Amino acid sequence: MISIEGLSKIFTSNKTDTTAVDNLTLSIDQGDIFGVIGYSGAGKSTFVRLLNRLEEPTNGRVVINDQVVTALNKKDLRIARQDIGMIFQHFNLLWSRTVEENIAFPLEIAGVSKEERLERVHSLIDLVGLSGKEQSYPSQLSGGQKQRVGIARALANKPSVLLCDEATSALDPETTNAILDLLVDINRQLGLTIILITHEMHVIRKICNQVAVMENGKVVEQGNVLDVFLHPQQSVTKKFVKQVMGSDEEDNDINQLIKNNEQGKIIRLHFVGETTNDALISQIIKTYQVDVSILQGKITQTQAGAYGTLFIQMGGNQDDVTQAITFIREQTSVELEVVRDAD
Known part of the structure; x- marks a missing residue:
């Protein structure tokens, strides 16, 4: 000590x-x-x-x-x-x-x-x-x-x-x-x-x-x-x-993603620790009637564990999309931010 x-x-x-x-x-x-x-x-x-x-x-x-x-x-x-x-x-x-x-x-x-x-x-x-x-x-x-x-x-x-x-x-x-x-x-x-x-x-x-x-x-x-x-x-x-983390570059990427993808919500997910390896996206598609496209992502390693950022586009019935987002927010060590909230 x-x-x-x-x-x-x-x-x-x-x-x-x-x-x-x-x-x-x-x-x-x-x-x-x-x-x-x-x-x-x-x-x-x-x-x-x-x-x-x-x-x-x-x-x-x-x-x-x-x-x-x-x-x-x-x-x-x-x-x-x-x-x-x-x-x-x-x-x-x-x-x-x-x-x-x-x-x-x-x-x-x-x-x-x-x-x-x-x-x-x-x-x-x-x-x-x-x-x-x-x-x-x-x-x-x-x-x-x-x-x-x-x-x-x-x-x-x-x-x-x-x-x-x-x-x-x-x-x-x-x-x-x-x-x-x-x-x-x-x-x-x-x-x-x-x-x-x-x-x-x-x-x-x-x-x-x-x-x-x-x-x-x-x-x-x-x-x-x-x-x-x-x-x-x-x-x-x-x-x-x-x-x-390349935060400035990420901000530019978000603007470009919004410009190139006019439909649906654009969501940023932060994964921490073991959840970076979980098949979360596959689970969402199987459970809810939503369309999910992976737009961009990366995983970074630290001695304390891994963390990753993933941008997805989610579309479909509004109730299904809301339920899928609620499900994600209930997951341990996953943070969700709706970057673009278009229908």
């Missing part, structure tokens, strides 16, 4: 105070993949650096595994940091060291014997998929391979918490997906808690269970990823959801 209480960070420059993190309070469950999203300047990178005191907080406290990190002296903090791995956007590798030597570096600092270091390094190289690259230098690696080295190095001391500060922002989409898949695999195999900082909502969608949205140093919205995607409350959250 990670407990963050009233955490603040104020930077002072030229006698001017700037609040980067403002009285932030969060709880993160052990073994969770927790996302923190915000635009540039929201305070998210400062926040994650406060967790291991790479930045010293102005106020508040951080408790990780029953240890008050913000109260530790320098000696105890160095020891505590061995339990908190961290990976960065720009890798921060030692360019004069090989892959093997980069991963071994934190073990050297911790005083681990050479034999134990080699055994640990080789197991980590296998874990992150870098077998055969042990003697390569960073300049000989792709961006994704460099980040895999960074991940392996962060795991060297067997931490219980992994902090990821924009870990995929410098990577292309295909490599990003591969790194995110690796993080999910590590989370499942090792059971460690991952806190992932990003400005990209598709990263949150792909691997996070919980998400906190930051703006102006504050958490303005948080919750289960699926809930936040389906029912964003704050304007900044709605902007992020549009990144992966």
Whole structure:
């Protein structure tokens, strides 16, 4: 369990105070993949650096595994940091060291014997998929391979918490997906808690269970990823959801659907979880005397489950159509909106 209480960070420059993190309070469950999203300047990178005191907080406290990190002296903090791995956007590798030597570096600092270091390094190289690259230098690696080295190095001391500060922002989409898949695999195999900082909502969608949205140093919205995607409350959250939902494009599609389909009702259905796989449309046609045409649809996966959007055109006797709509509205985890109510 990670407990963050009233955490603040104020930077002072030229006698001017700037609040980067403002009285932030969060709880993160052990073994969770927790996302923190915000635009540039929201305070998210400062926040994650406060967790291991790479930045010293102005106020508040951080408790990780029953240890008050913000109260530790320098000696105890160095020891505590061995339990908190961290990976960065720009890798921060030692360019004069090989892959093997980069991963071994934190073990050297911790005083681990050479034999134990080699055994640990080789197991980590296998874990992150870098077998055969042990003697390569960073300049000989792709961006994704460099980040895999960074991940392996962060795991060297067997931490219980992994902090990821924009870990995929410098990577292309295909490599990003591969790194995110690796993080999910590590989370499942090792059971460690991952806190992932990003400005990209598709990263949150792909691997996070919980998400906190930051703006102006504050958490303005948080919750289960699926809930936040389906029912964003704050304007900044709605902007992020549009990144992966294509809401603007969907609005244009609705207008085009209405223009191209003059008869019957046009209905938008939101399916959540297992209902995305149910044969709802077939059931409606068999039960009610209505005509149903599927106009457009898509399904998106999150760690918390699937959700889908389906546009249908429904026509027929008005009473039958009303009964069919009532039936749909009674279904668990299906939301219905009549987009165009023409007869």
